[in-house]
């Protein structure tokens with residue numbers, strides 16, 4: 202469930218009045234999420250999502266909300282946060298930080314085909330280009346430093362073969378991050394969690410991408426690899442599905458061709474993206490936060506994905522729209 206704080210219609214209307222968003226017609230708790238309290242709020246002016254933030258603080262939230270506002274202004278299909286007369290995007294309801302964003306039409310496509318992956322690839326590249334002019338800075342809080350801090354905490358819960366893999370991969374990624382070619386990778390604020398459940402489709406058309414609450418400054422290639430590892434795989438085995446990978450990468454490169462460094466480091470960043478979610482799922486599973494509301498996802502899925510990327514590395518080829526350097 203995802204209504205941790207009950208919101209009365211009168212309280213929602215007071216916030217909607219403050220934002221000049223019209224008269225409430227319906228207010229419905231959303232059961233889907235795991236982190237925040239979310240409601241669909243329909244008014245005579247439109248459909249919105251009202252979120253009360255249960256984990257992130259009022260100090261952390263402006264980065265996420267302003268990033269989404271910036272992307273919306275650049276024409277990227279994201280749920281635009283609604284500002285008050287002073288231009289504030291962050292509000293307060295029942296003592297919790299709150300935001301109201303536009304509701305995206307449609308549903309998530311959990312069994313995507315090439316047609317869906319192509320749209321995602323195009324929007325991802327457009328989003329990367331648009332984020333270059335976003336001027337707030339926040340590192341990816343689930344990046345390499347966090348991996349180095351978290352791996353020692355989860356190792357005791359693992360069997361020897363998993364410990365060995367985790368240690369070896371972390372060492373590999375630390376070495377990679379120190380290399381000149383890694384430092385040459387283009388970066389900006391990125392989504393960093395663009396899984397299938399964070400995008401909406403209306404029929405076959407991508408209506409938008411949302412849930413930017415793991416966003417931070419990281420390489421564009423990492424962001425791309427996070428998406429490929431979720432959108433373009435056989436879910437049972439974790440293996441890459443070539444037609445979907447081709448569709449996503451071709452569409453991405455039609456907007457922004459990968460640099461020579463990105464092409465060379467693609468296999469290593471697919472591994473990094475798998476490692477990131479293996480670690481976070483292990484952490485959620487074995488060290489749940491106090492009074493945690495998270496229902497942990499299965500960590501073994503990303504162990505499988507990581508093993509698959511090591512055994513059969515992906516490669517950028519002419520199939521992906523641009524010849525290798």
Ligand SMILES: Nc1ncnc2c1ncn2[C@@H]1O[C@H](COP(=O)(O)OP(=O)(O)O)[C@@H](O)[C@H]1O
Pocket residue numbers: 203231233234235236237238239250280302303304305306398401411412414
């Ligand atoms: N802007 C939006 N437009 C349409 N649906 C949304 C929007 N934001 C959230 N939702 C719905 O709410 C659900 C939970 O949102 P999410 O951001 O994933 O919550 P949490 O951060 O709590 O996991 C999503 O799966 C989606 O169905």
Ligand SMILES: N[C@@H](CCOP(=O)(O)O)C(=O)O
Pocket residue numbers: 235236394396399412478481482498
């Ligand atoms: N995509 C992550 C979980 C992040 O949670 P979200 O529901 O807020 O996207 C994973 O699958 O491990």
